[in-house]
Amino acid sequence: MRIALFSDIHANLPALEAFFKDVDARKPDAIYCLGDLVGYNIWPNEVINEIRKRGIPTIAGNYDQGIGLMSDECGCAYKTDTEKDMGKISISYTNSLVKPEERKYLRTLPAHIRVEYQLNNDKMNLLLVHGSPRKINEYLFEDREEKSLMRIMQDADADIMCFGHTHKPYHRILPSEPGDNPHYRHAINIGSVGKPKDSNPKGCYVILHINENSSISKKDSIQVEFIRFNYDVEKAAKAVEDSPLPNEYAEMLRKGF
Numbered sequence: 001m002r003i004a005l006f007s008d009i010h011a012n013l014p015a016l017e018a019f020f021k022d023v024d025a026r027k028p029d030a031i032y033c034l035g036d037l038v039g040y041n042i043w044p045n046e047v048i049n050e051i052r053k054r055g056i057p058t059i060a061g062n063y064d065q066g067i068g069l070m071s072d073e074c075g076c077a078y079k080t081d082t083e084k085d086m087g088k089i090s091i092s093y094t095n096s097l098v099k100p101e102e103r104k105y106l107r108t109l110p111a112h113i114r115v116e117y118q119l120n121n122d123k124m125n126l127l128l129v130h131g132s133p134r135k136i137n138e139y140l141f142e143d144r145e146e147k148s149l150m151r152i153m154q155d156a157d158a159d160i161m162c163f164g165h166t167h168k169p170y171h172r173i174l175p176s177e178p179g180d181n182p183h184y185r186h187a188i189n190i191g192s193v194g195k196p197k198d199s200n201p202k203g204c205y206v207i208l209h210i211n212e213n214s215s216i217s218k219k220d221s222i223q224v225e226f227i228r229f230n231y232d233v234e235k236a237a238k239a240v241e242d243s244p245l246p247n248e249y250a251e252m253l254r255k256g257f
Contacts, residue, residue, distance in 0.1 A: 002026075005128070005190045006205040007034035007164030008061065011094070012194030012253075013043035015203045016050055018231035019193050026227075028207055032113060034164045035061025035130040038106070039074060039094050040195060040249050042239045047194075048102045060109035061130045061165065062137035066091060067098055068107030075137035086246045093244050111136065120215045126208075127158035131165040140189065142170040150174050153185045159216050160186045162208070167197035169204050171224040182217040188224055194236070201256035202228040 004023050009016050023031065033056050038044035044067070051058055060068070062075035074091045078084045098106070113128040132138035133156035140149065140163060153161050153174065169191030176182040191204030198204075209223035237250035 001030070001210045002028045003126075003208040003210065004028035004031040004205060005034060005162050005188075005208060006031075006193050007130070007190050008036040008167055008192035009033075009047050009194040010036055010039050010063070010192070011041035011044040011047055012231075012236050013041075013046045013050075014232045014235045015194040016047050018229055019203055019205060020050070020054075022227065022229040023205065026207065031056055032128055033058040034128055034162065034190060035059050035109070036063045036164065037061070038067050038098065039063040040090050040240075040245070041236060042097070042243050042245075044094055044098050045102050048098075048105060052105060057113060058109055059113055059128060059130055060106065060111060060136065063091075063094075064106040064109055065136060067094055068103055068105075068109070070095055070103065077137070077139065086248060089244065089246055090249070117210065117214075119210075120213070122216055124159045124210075124214065124216050125157055126160045126162070126210075127156055129161065129163045131163060133158065133161070137165065139166050140187070141166055142168065142172065142189070146174065149187055150177075150185065153187065158185070159183075160188065160208070160222060162188045162190055162206070164190055164192065167192035167195055169198065169206070169226050171226075173219060176219075182219075184216060184219045186222050186224070191226065195253065196256045197252075199256050200228065201233050201254060203231055204228055 066074040115126040117124040172187045174185040190206040207225040214221040240250040
């Protein structure tokens with residue numbers, strides 16, 4: 001089974017359209033969205049409706065939650081006063097754009113999606129979250145301490161955990177726990193479609209490969225394919241510059257940070 005996973009579109013319609021073109025050509029068996037449809041660009045309603053039109057199972061990101069509640073807080077961990085001021089402009093502008101029906105949709109998105117597999121006489125749980133199972137806006141960076149990441153996944157009963165929020169893709173295989181029966185866990189950050197932050201402006205998503213031999217006891221039986229795709233970055237950046245949003249967001253798109 002080939003499962004496409006995408007996240008963090010952030011109202012970037014050109015990136016979403018390019019993503020759909022790329023993923024449709026690959027014909028995955030299933031597709032899920034891990035949230036943050038809105039914020040930082042001018043097309044929140046269009047992005048929401050493109051995803052709804054396709055009937056894609058979607059969970060709430062922290063930005064979706066904030067806009068769904070018509071809050072002035074997006075749950076973003078801005079580090080400087082400048083970032084905070086820019087963030088206030090973004091959430092205020094997004095709130096002014098999002099229509100009532102689209103806001104209702106954001107407000108009712110689920111927090112998690114869990115998919116359970118029964119393969120090779122063992123159970124394998126796939127858990128989809130935005131930030132972490134504990135908190136919608138918790139950042140799980142690649143350098144997270146192994147013990148901490150293991151504890152999060154154990155507490156959530158997750159064998160494969162896919163998430164976004166940091167906009168920085170990676171795949172970590174956590175070592176087997178002590179005992180006679182090997183048990184490996186996979187932590188997968190799927191990157192960002194519309195606002196990459198890994199110094200690569202190309203959009204990013206994942207295709208997760210689960211086959212008939214996949215098992216929690218086999219370290220390499222889960223394959224993760226990171227896919228980068230081109231989109232009209234300049235169109236998205238120019239849209240920011242022609243709006244009330246800070247021009248810095250346009251440069252972030254151009255440089256992938």
